[in-house]
Amino acid sequence: MQEVLNKKNVEKRILAPRESRDTIGRINVSNPRMICRDVNVYYGDKQAIRNVSIDIGCNEVLAMIGPSGCGKSTFLRCLNRMNDTIDNCRVTGEILFDDKDIYDSSIDVVPLRAQIGMVFQKPNPFPKTIYENVAWAPRIHGIIESKSDADEIVETSLQKAGLWGEVKDRLDQPGNGLSGGQQQRLCIARAIAVSPEVILMDEPCSALDPIATAKIEDLIEELRTQYTIAIVTHSMQQASRVSQRTAFFHLGDLIEVGATEAIFTKPSHQLTEDYITGRYG
Amino acid sequence: MSPLLLFLLLLLLSVTGFFIGRRKAVSLAKKAGGTSRLHSLPVYYGTLTAFWCCLPAFFMFLIWLSFEQSIITWLMVADLPEQARALPPARLNVLISDIQGLVNGNIVSGEVTPLMRSAAEHYISLKGIGQMITSVMVLVVAIAGMLMVHRQIKPELRARNQVEKVVMGLLVVCSTIAIFTTVGIVLSILYEAVRFFQQIPVTDFLFGLEWSPQMAIREDQVGSSGAFGAVPVFAGTILISAIAMFIAAPIGLMSAIFLSEYADRRLRSVVKPLLEILAGVPTVVYGFFAALVVAPLIRNSGAQFGIDVSSESALAAGLVMGVMIIPFVSSLSDDVINAVPQSLRDGAYSVGATRSETIKDVLVPAALPGIVGGLLLAVSRAIGETMIVVMAAGLSANLTANPLQAVTTVTVQIVTLLVGDQEFDSPKTLAAFALGLVLFIGTLLLNIIALTFVRKYRERYD
Numbered sequence: 001m002q003e004v005l006n007k008k009n010v011e012k013r014i015l016a017p018r019e020s021r022d023t024i025g026r027i028n029v030s031n032p033r034m035i036c037r038d039v040n041v042y043y044g045d046k047q048a049i050r051n052v053s054i055d056i057g058c059n060e061v062l063a064m065i066g067p068s069g070c071g072k073s074t075f076l077r078c079l080n081r082m083n084d085t086i087d088n089c090r091v092t093g094e095i096l097f098d099d100k101d102i103y104d105s106s107i108d109v110v111p112l113r114a115q116i117g118m119v120f121q122k123p124n125p126f127p128k129t130i131y132e133n134v135a136w137a138p139r140i141h142g143i144i145e146s147k148s149d150a151d152e153i154v155e156t157s158l159q160k161a162g163l164w165g166e167v168k169d170r171l172d173q174p175g176n177g178l179s180g181g182q183q184q185r186l187c188i189a190r191a192i193a194v195s196p197e198v199i200l201m202d203e204p205c206s207a208l209d210p211i212a213t214a215k216i217e218d219l220i221e222e223l224r225t226q227y228t229i230a231i232v233t234h235s236m237q238q239a240s241r242v243s244q245r246t247a248f249f250h251l252g253d254l255i256e257v258g259a260t261e262a263i264f265t266k267p268s269h270q271l272t273e274d275y276i277t278g279r280y281g
Numbered sequence: 282m283s284p285l286l287l288f289l290l291l292l293l294l295s296v297t298g299f300f301i302g303r304r305k306a307v308s309l310a311k312k313a314g315g316t317s318r319l320h321s322l323p324v325y326y327g328t329l330t331a332f333w334c335c336l337p338a339f340f341m342f343l344i345w346l347s348f349e350q351s352i353i354t355w356l357m358v359a360d361l362p363e364q365a366r367a368l369p370p371a372r373l374n375v376l377i378s379d380i381q382g383l384v385n386g387n388i389v390s391g392e393v394t395p396l397m398r399s400a401a402e403h404y405i406s407l408k409g410i411g412q413m414i415t416s417v418m419v420l421v422v423a424i425a426g427m428l429m430v431h432r433q434i435k436p437e438l439r440a441r442n443q444v445e446k447v448v449m450g451l452l453v454v455c456s457t458i459a460i461f462t463t464v465g466i467v468l469s470i471l472y473e474a475v476r477f478f479q480q481i482p483v484t485d486f487l488f489g490l491e492w493s494p495q496m497a498i499r500e501d502q503v504g505s506s507g508a509f510g511a512v513p514v515f516a517g518t519i520l521i522s523a524i525a526m527f528i529a530a531p532i533g534l535m536s537a538i539f540l541s542e543y544a545d546r547r548l549r550s551v552v553k554p555l556l557e558i559l560a561g562v563p564t565v566v567y568g569f570f571a572a573l574v575v576a577p578l579i580r581n582s583g584a585q586f587g588i589d590v591s592s593e594s595a596l597a598a599g600l601v602m603g604v605m606i607i608p609f610v611s612s613l614s615d616d617v618i619n620a621v622p623q624s625l626r627d628g629a630y631s632v633g634a635t636r637s638e639t640i641k642d643v644l645v646p647a648a649l650p651g652i653v654g655g656l657l658l659a660v661s662r663a664i665g666e667t668m669i670v671v672m673a674a675g676l677s678a679n680l681t682a683n684p685l686q687a688v689t690t691v692t693v694q695i696v697t698l699l700v701g702d703q704e705f706d707s708p709k710t711l712a713a714f715a716l717g718l719v720l721f722i723g724t725l726l727l728n729i730i731a732l733t734f735v736r737k738y739r740e741r742y743d
Contacts, residue, residue, distance in 0.1 A: 114633035
């Protein structure tokens with residue numbers, strides 16, 4: 001069909017299905033934890049995310065893949081209103097969590113961020129002891145009332161993050177003294193300590209070596225039973241290993257979304273296929 | 282010829298040398314087939330010629346200038362008649378300075394004897410000879426240097442490397458000038474302070490509780506007792522600096538936190554320059570603001586409450602000094618807080634912390650070494666501040682912790698002692714050097730502590 005249409009008939013040109021930038025694939029799930037509809041993000045005048053609608057299902061891992069600069073991290077940061085901290089960033093559209101739009105003016109962003117936690121690309125533990133790193137957030141939210149509460153939460157979170165065995169004898173040492181993989185697991189423990197419902201992960205393994213990466217991928221599989229996880233990743237192998245659904249972003253548009261296996265074996269959109277086969281990206 | 286004229290001539294020669302050197306390089310290049318055949322650009326050959334012309338001659342000129350006075354004086358004294366040379370050193374010095382005064386056309390101490398007149402003429406002729414020798418020597422060295430390099434200009438001459446070395450040498454000289462000046466200042470203070478401690482014991486000075494530096498001019502004069510116990514003076518300095526830091530530290534830190542965390546870009550671009558204007562106000566203006574506005578205000582409000590406030594209270598000086606120091610604390614803390622990486626803030630926000638919780642529990646602890654370092658530097662600034670306290674603080678050394686009384690500080694005492702009219706050798710005046718030495722050591726220690734503290738603890742959090 002491409003050869004038939006020529007450039008002179010630009011006005012009459014119809015975009016072929018493989019060239020359209022509408023989302024292909026089922027965006028709904030039966031049991032959504034978060035529902036995003038028509039989300040647009042602007043940095044000043046530049047539009048970074050265009051009309052993205054997607055559901056995130058309960059207790060599933062949703063992987064977001066795409067070439068650099070396609071807006072996956074920006075979209076992820078919308079989900080817990082971290083983009084509020086950036087000066088000239090504007091978000092429109094609807095993101096529903098527990099049937100309430102999180103961008104509604106009556107929503108208090110502080111408890112929201114305790115329910116939707118985030119783990120960043122470069123591990124960023126606080127300049128405190130390991131114990132304090134995990135115990136600080138529950139304390140300021142009022143979850144902890146006594147020292148024994150704190151001890152219990154610290155132990156549980158570190159166990160769930162798979163770090164307890166390695167640090168239980170040195171909880172009063174600074175968090176920065178750990179290795180990269182341990183620091184990232186500490187950050188995961190920190191996010192878990194406030195009992196979130198959803199955990200957002202922005203390329204959590206890109207700064208780590210393969211063994212630490214494998215440990216964290218195993219951890220994600222275990223955490224899935226209790227939490228909903230959305231993970232942005234550059235590595236398609238990682239996406240296919242850990243996720244159940246995958247969303248492919250390209251230049252601010254959500255191009256295709258579907259079951260991970262289907263996306264990686266039979267992608268429907270041309271751009272998805274090009275990206276997965278490594279033609280660009 | 283006069284030194285200035287000689288110096289200008291030297292410069293002119295150097296510029297000529299530059300052009301000559303460059304021209305030769307260019308002509309050599311043409312013969313060899315292009316400037317790429319030369320090791321360096323022609324400009325470097327010219328610069329090298331100019332350096333060799335100017336620098337050796339200049340250094341020789343400087344050396345001569347520094348020794349000229351003493352050599353000529355020595356020669357002149359050697360020619361004085363026997364009885365003049367046999368005079369005791371103090372009288373001989375007076376004679377010499379009289380002769381020099383005569384030469385310069387100044388007033389002399391006694392009458393002008395024929396001996397002095399002939400010695401003065403001798404001095405003038407020696408000086409003329411000296412200047413002639415200098416001029417000839419400098420010009421000869423300059424031209425010799427220029428010709429020597431000129432002969433050596435060939436395509437293989439590595440002019441660029443040599444110019445690099447000369448430039449590096451010049452930079453080293455400039456830095457050592459700064460270092461030598463500092464060392465010189467310290468040594469001169471130390472020398473005079475040692476002379477003071479030869480007359481007053483060190484323990485009396487450091488631990489004595491009474492400061493009353495009166496020395497009799499004549500043996501039998503009243504008020505000849507001099508008490509040189511410096512503790513009240515140090516206490517006054519500490520009191521006023523403490524009041525100043527009490528004001529400056531919270532206000533400075535809070536405004537730094539506001540500017541870096543809460544203010545949006547527009548507000549910050551207005552407020553920050555205003556704070557820096559505060560740092561630009563001359564301290565003498567602060568001084569008379571303190572003396573004419575703040576001190577009477579405090580005294581009147583004290584009188585209203587029935588409290589007796591001195592008109593030169595430590596509170597007045599301390600308040601104004603605190604206001605002066607606010608920009609130091611604020612801008613140092615602002616830089617340190619901004620340097621905390623955004624990832625720490627993101628981590629704190631992502632677990633649901635409010636902004637003030639993030640600042641209190643994450644940012645300030647991360648920035649704390651730098652903040653403490655900034656506070657220590659501000660303290661050393663407060664301790665060394667002179668103008669405000671000279672105008673607003675008192676002269677009598679009270680050992681008190683009451684900010685409503687008048688106290689005096691180390692810097693005020695140094696000023697009054699050195700600007701006074703006692704003879705230079707008396708303990709009263711030398712006490713100023715001892716005070717200055719203690720002040721210098723104190724601020725030096727504070728600065729060292731601040732720097733090592735920042736360096737040691739900063740690594741942990743990065």
